[in-house]
Amino acid sequence: MANMIMGTSKPLITLSSSSLPTNSKPKLQIPRLSFPKLLKITKPQLLSLSTSTLKSLSLIASTSLTFAPPSLAEEIEKAALFDFNLTLPIIMVEFLVLMVALDKIWFSPLGNFMDERDAAIKEKLSSVKDTSEEVKQLEEQAAAVMRAARAEISAALNKMKKETQGEVEQKLAEGRKKIEVELQEALAKLDIQKEETIKALDSQIAALSDEIVKKVLPVQ
Amino acid sequence: MNVLSYSINTLKGLYEISGVEVGQHFYWKIGGFQVHAQVLITSWVVIVILLGSAIVTVRNPQTIPTDGQNFFEYILEFIRDVSKTQIGEEYGPWVPFIGTLFLFIFVSNWSGALLPWKIIELPHGELAAPTNDINTTVALALLTSIAYFYAGLSKKGLGYFGKYIQPTPILLPINILEDFTKPLSLSFRLFGNILADELVVVVLVSLVPSVVPIPVMFLGLFTSGIQALIFATLAAAYIGESMEGHH
Numbered sequence: 215m216a217n218m219i220m221g222t223s224k225p226l227i228t229l230s231s232s233s234l235p236t237n238s239k240p241k242l243q244i245p246r247l248s249f250p251k252l253l254k255i256t257k258p259q260l261l262s263l264s265t266s267t268l269k270s271l272s273l274i275a276s277t278s279l280t281f282a283p284p285s286l287a288e289e290i291e292k293a294a295l296f297d298f299n300l301t302l303p304i305i306m307v308e309f310l311v312l313m314v315a316l317d318k319i320w321f322s323p324l325g326n327f328m329d330e331r332d333a334a335i336k337e338k339l340s341s342v343k344d345t346s347e348e349v350k351q352l353e354e355q356a357a358a359v360m361r362a363a364r365a366e367i368s369a370a371l372n373k374m375k376k377e378t379q380g381e382v383e384q385k386l387a388e389g390r391k392k393i394e395v396e397l398q399e400a401l402a403k404l405d406i407q408k409e410e411t412i413k414a415l416d417s418q419i420a421a422l423s424d425e426i427v428k429k430v431l432p433v434q
Numbered sequence: 435m436n437v438l439s440y441s442i443n444t445l446k447g448l449y450e451i452s453g454v455e456v457g458q459h460f461y462w463k464i465g466g467f468q469v470h471a472q473v474l475i476t477s478w479v480v481i482v483i484l485l486g487s488a489i490v491t492v493r494n495p496q497t498i499p500t501d502g503q504n505f506f507e508y509i510l511e512f513i514r515d516v517s518k519t520q521i522g523e524e525y526g527p528w529v530p531f532i533g534t535l536f537l538f539i540f541v542s543n544w545s546g547a548l549l550p551w552k553i554i555e556l557p558h559g560e561l562a563a564p565t566n567d568i569n570t571t572v573a574l575a576l577l578t579s580i581a582y583f584y585a586g587l588s589k590k591g592l593g594y595f596g597k598y599i600q601p602t603p604i605l606l607p608i609n610i611l612e613d614f615t616k617p618l619s620l621s622f623r624l625f626g627n628i629l630a631d632e633l634v635v636v637v638l639v640s641l642v643p644s645v646v647p648i649p650v651m652f653l654g655l656f657t658s659g660i661q662a663l664i665f666a667t668l669a670a671a672y673i674g675e676s677m678e679g680h681h
Binding site for chain 2: 294324
C-alpha cells in the first residue's frame, strides 16, 4: 500500500524551525549554492562578526538548503507525511479491540435493554387496547342499569300520577256536588225572596197608583 | 550588512510563523520496526475516553433513562439509524463496526481540536489527533475494505465476484479499480481534512492570536464531525452495496 501510494522516504514538506543545521557538512556547500560573496570576507573580519550574525549565517544556510536539491534536504530532516510503518497494523488491532469492547459494554447490552423496553411498552400498549373493550362492556352495563332505573322511575311516576289524578278527580267531584247543592239552595232562597218582594210591591203598587192619579189628575 | 540582518529577521519571523511541524514524528522502535508514538498515545487516550465513559454510563441501565444513559441511547439509535438506512434490514451485525468507526473518528477529530495536546512536549514531533496521521486513516479504510469483502462473501459466497462483470464484462477493469479507489478516497479524505483543519488553525493562531481563529476553530469542529459521519456512512454504504443482490 505504502509503495503503491507514494515513496515513503520522499520528503513532501520541509517546514521546520527546528531544522537549522548545526553540522558542518551543509556549510561546506554554501559557496556552490547562493551566497558566494559572503565567503570572500577575510578571516579577521569574520572573527569580528558577532555571534548573532553567525547565527544568521547558519540561518541563511538553512534557507538556501530549503531550495537545494531534495537529496540535501533529506539529510536535514525526513519530513514524512506519507510514512507507513508498524503504526498501521497496531491501529487496526486497536480498532478491532475497541470494537469488541464497545460491543460488549455498550452496543449489545444497551441495545438489548432498549429493545426489551420497546417490547414491554408495546405489550403494555396492546394490553391497554384490550381493556378498552372491557371498558366498552362496562359502559354498556352502565347504560343498561341506567335504562332499567329510568324505566322504574317512569313506572313509579305514572303510578303516582294515576293515584293523584284519582284523588284529585274525587275531590273535584265532591267539590262540584257541594257547589251545586249550595247553588240550588241559594237559587231557592232567591226565588222565595223574589216572591216576597213581588207581594210587597203589589200592595205598594195600589197606593202608588192612587197617588199618581191624584197628582196627574188635578183636583176637580 | 544592515539590509542583510533585516532580511534575516524577516526570514526568522517567517520561520516562527510557519513553525508547524508537519510530517514530524516521534518514533518508537518495537522489534526493529518504527512506530509513530504520538499517534499511539493519542489513540490510547481516545480509546480510554470512549471505554471509560461507556462503562460509567451504561453500567446500570434504568428503564427511565437518566441524562448520561439518555445521551448514550441517543448515540446508539443514531448509529443504528445510519446503518439501517445504508445496509438495510440485515444491519444488526454491522452496528458495532459502523458505530466504532464513527465514534473513534469523531472522538479522535474532536480531541485534536479540543484537548490541549500541545501542553505535553515530546522530544520530537507533537501530539495531535490520531486521524492526523495517514497510518490511522489507511488502517480504518483497509478495515472497511475487508469488512465489505467479508460481508459480500459471507452473504453470497463466490457469487459475490459476479458483481465485477455487472452489468457488462466491459466494466470489469473499472469495477476492479473501484476496490482500490474506495479505501484510497476514504483514507485521504479523512487525512486531508483533519490535517488541513489543524494546519489552518495553527497558522491562523500564529498570525492573529486572538478572536480571528475562533470561527475557524468552530468550523474545524463542524468539519471533524461531518468527516466522521461521512466515513461511517460511506463504510456502511459499501457494506450494504456488497450485500444487496444484483438485479
